[in-house]
Amino acid sequence: MDQAVELDRVNLWRRWMSDVRATHLGLDPGHVDGSTRRFFAMAYAANQPAQVNMPRWRANDWTIEGLRARVGDDTEVAVQSGRNDDPTYELNKDAHKRRMTFGAFLDRLVARPDNDVYMTATNGSENQIALAPLGADMRPLPAFLRDDPRERFLWIGGRSETPLHHDLTNNFLVQMVGRKLVRMLSPVDVARLDYSHAVFSRIGMPSDAICAERGLTPVDVVIEPGRALFIPIGWWHAVTSLSDVSVTATYVSFIWRNGGWEQGFPG
Numbered sequence: 001m002d003q004a005v006e007l008d009r010v011n012l013w014r015r016w017m018s019d020v021r022a023t024h025l026g027l028d029p030g031h032v033d034g035s036t037r038r039f040f041a042m043a044y045a046a047n048q049p050a051q052v053n054m055p056r057w058r059a060n061d062w063t064i065e066g067l068r069a070r071v072g073d074d075t076e077v078a079v080q081s082g083r084n085d086d087p088t089y090e091l092n093k094d095a096h097k098r099r100m101t102f103g104a105f106l107d108r109l110v111a112r113p114d115n116d117v118y119m120t121a122t123n124g125s126e127n128q129i130a131l132a133p134l135g136a137d138m139r140p141l142p143a144f145l146r147d148d149p150r151e152r153f154l155w156i157g158g159r160s161e162t163p164l165h166h167d168l169t170n171n172f173l174v175q176m177v178g179r180k181l182v183r184m185l186s187p188v189d190v191a192r193l194d195y196s197h198a199v200f201s202r203i204g205m206p207s208d209a210i211c212a213e214r215g216l217t218p219v220d221v222v223i224e225p226g227r228a229l230f231i232p233i234g235w236w237h238a239v240t241s242l243s244d245v246s247v248t249a250t251y252v253s254f255i256w257r258n259g260g261w262e263q264g265f266p267g
């Protein structure tokens with residue numbers, strides 16, 4: 001890309017990010033308990049990542065067979081598929097959407113727990129009814145989240161990889177089964193991230209070598225059952241599953257204003 005165009009894009013992104021930060025600083029925590037206020041001040045309003053200990057959930061005991069029993073073998077779901085043959089699978093999400101039975105999806109994961117099939121947030125609205133029976137096992141939530149299935153997304157997969165991107169909302173990522181490495185990069189690094197368009201970087205998965213080459217200092221967090229990670233809006237992140245079975249939930253249902261900063265987003 002033309003260097004001047006690239007610089008313009010990065011500068012527009014920076015302006016957007018600085019508006020987001022200013023909006024955060026103007027938020028009011030409301031009447032909340034002490035630990036919720038601490039989370040608000042140190043993470044949410046400050047736009048800083050934070051790890052949070054979660055209470056034990058029945059979801060921490062889910063197995064493939066347990067998921068099958070709850071959702072049903074014949075229940076139709078949407079998943080992302082055919083990712084191995086397309087290095088740009090994240091940019092072409094719609095082309096990779098497939099419908100299949102939940103049983104066929106789980107069988108496929110067990111047979112080959114790689115990055116090729118993955119149920120992601122992209123499939124969230126289509127799967128809301130099918131996955132509703134899982135909600136009862138995913139409680140209690142911290143006081144700063146509302147329990148609203150429309151603002152909760154399930155990620156079910158094997159050794160999945162989610163390439164470098166940022167979200168247009170604050171995001172609370174709860175690991176229920178398996179372990180994942182979340183590699184985060186600060187918004188201040190945007191000029192070194194080969195920003196492509198919208199929320200994407202051309203880097204894909206930021207390996208140690210790529211980070212060293214670009215002078216990036218990633219913030220790495222391994223999340224496991226019982227742990228959650230707050231990923232603030234605008235923080236770049238790439239996620240690698242470290243387990244053959246991984247189940248994650250992401251929540252955007254904060255009690256404080258979340259998102260809505262898309263206006264002015266350079267896209």
Ligand SMILES: O=C(O)CCC(=O)C(=O)O
Pocket residue numbers: 121155160161162167171173180237239240248250
């Ligand atoms: O768990 C994953 O694979 C990706 C989660 C993520 O990137 C997100 O919620 O924005």
